[in-house]
Amino acid sequence: MFIDVAKIRIASGKGGDGKVSFHREKYVAAGGPDGGDGGRGGSVVFKVDDNLSTLLDFRYKKKYIAPPGEPGGSKRCKGKDGADLVIRVPRGTVIRDQSTGQVIKDLSGDEPFVVAKGGNGGWGNTHFATPTRQAPRFAKPGQPGVEREIVLELKLLADVGLVGFPNVGKSTLLSMVSAARPKIANYHFTTLVPNLGVVRVGEEQSFVMADIPGIIEGAAGGAGLGHDFLRHIDRCRLLLHLVDVSGSEGRDPVQDVETINAELAGYSEFLAARPQIIVANKTDLLGDDRAPAERLRAYAAEKGFDFLELSAATNTGVQELIHKTWDSLQELPPVFVYEPEFVEAEPEVTERDIKVEKVEDYFVISGAWVDKLMGSVNTDDYESRMYMDRMLKNAGVYDRLEELGVNEGDFVVIGEIEFEYVR
Structure with a gap:
C-alpha cells in the first residue's frame, strides 16, 4: 500500500530529576551534599532510509515517545540519559507543523534531524551548597520534553516527471528507458501509485524519472487520482508532457495539453511554470495523416515548449527523447529542496x-x-x-x-x- 501523507504525535523524553542526598561515611563528619544530576531525556530523531518508499508504517502507529532520563543518584552519580528515538522515513519526506502547515525540515539529505529535543536533567543538591547553606535539601526537577503534532508528506525526489492523461503511454515509456516495471495495460488508471526509474544516458550519466498516475480534468480540485499525487512532481526540474497524438481516445491532442496545464496551474503556479517538453506519443497510429502531429508541433512552438515525436510501442524516438531530456537538465537548477519555515516561539513567561x-x-x-x-x-x-x-x-x-x-x-x-x- 502506498501511503504518502501521515499525521503523528511525537514527544521527547523528560529530563531526570536531580537527587537530594548527603555523603555518609564512617569517620567522615558532615560529609555534605552529594546528590547527582538527572540524565537528559531522549530526543526524537528522523533519519532517511533509502530502503523505504512509503509512509505505510505511520498508518498504524500514531504516537512516538522517547524515553525519559534517569534521576540522579547519590555520590554525585549522574543519571543515565534517555535513548534517542530514531524514526526512519523515505528520502524526500517533508516534516510540517500540523497547526501552522510550516515546513520544519525537508529530509532530502543524509544528516539525521532532531525534531524534538529531550529535556535537560535537573541539578542535584550538590549545586546548591553555599557557605551559608551547607545542607540544601532540595534539587531541581528535570525539564519536560517537547510534544508536537506533525505531518509527514512524501514528495518523490525525481529530476523528470511524466504527466498526461491516463493511458497515453507514460508507464510504457518508463519501462523502456529504465529498469522500473510498472503495471501496463490498455485501460485507464492502470498506474495507481507513482513509480520511479533511473534512466541511464552514459556510463556515469543518469537521471531519475517519475511516472505520476494519470491526471484528469478537475484533478486539482480532487477529481480522479491525480490530485493525490501532484505533490510528487513538485520537485521535478523538467516535465515530459505525453500526449496521445493519434486521438485514439477521441480527444483533441491540443486540448489535452491545455487541460493538463490548467490542472497543474490550479495546483501550483510554480509547477505550471516548470519547463516542459511536449511529447507526441503513439505516432505509429497516425498512418499517412500527419496533420494532428503538425498541429501539435505548431501549438508547442507558439507556447515556447520543446516538441518531440515518439512511438513507445515501436521504440521510435525513445533515444532522442532521452538525450534531449539530459541536455535540458544540464541547463536547469538542481532538485528543489524546501527551506525550513517553522520557528518555535519561546513563550514569554511573566x-x-x-x-x-x-x-x-x-x-x-x-x-x-x-x-x-x-x-x-x-x-x-x-x-x-x-x-x-x-x-x-x-x-x-x-x-x-x-x-x-x-x-x-x-x-x-x-x-x-x-x-x-x-x-
Missing part, C-alpha cells in the same frame, strides 16, 4: 500569566509562571517553601486571593499540590 480563581470551595492558582516556579520548588524542604512563599507574595498572588475572599483554613491549589491557607 507574572502577568498568573490566573487566580475560585472553583467551588477551592482557590486555584495556575499559569505558565506558576508551573515554572513549582518546578523549581521542593515542598519537603523548609528553605524551598520559604522561597515559594516570597515569590508568590511578590507576584501579588496573596493580594488577589484576599480580593476573592479567601479565609484562613481555605484550600488553595497550586499546580498539583493542595495547601491550607494561613494568614
